[in-house]
Amino acid sequence: MNTIRILAAASAGLLLISGAAFAHEMDTDQDGLYTLAEMQTEYADLTQEQYDALDTNKDGAVDVDELQAAIESGALPAME
Numbered sequence: 837m838n839t840i841r842i843l844a845a846a847s848a849g850l851l852l853i854s855g856a857a858f859a860h861e862m863d864t865d866q867d868g869l870y871t872l873a874e875m876q877t878e879y880a881d882l883t884q885e886q887y888d889a890l891d892t893n894k895d896g897a898v899d900v901d902e903l904q905a906a907i908e909s910g911a912l913p914a915m916e
Contacts, residue, residue: 862915869897878915 862878863870872887875898890898890906898906906912 869899870903871897879912 862874864874864877872882872884875887876882887898890902890911892902892905893899903912907914
């Protein structure tokens with residue numbers, strides 16, 4: 837049973853790492869924040885309303901923590 841848990845944790849970690857690499861590429865100006873236009877390169881159908889909902893701290897941009905939370909909650913699909 838422990839082996840299954842270890843494998844599941846390792847798989848989840850790899851998905852987060854690969855997602856982080858794509859997120860880094862999506863941040864074209866490398867400021868650590870994702871504008872609606874940047875996010876639409878990965879999520880073409882993302883609307884302003886959906887983007888605003890992802891911006892949970894309401895600072896006008898989606899940061900890496902908000903992006904990760906959206907993916908983990910299922911609000912956004914994992915990046916490929």
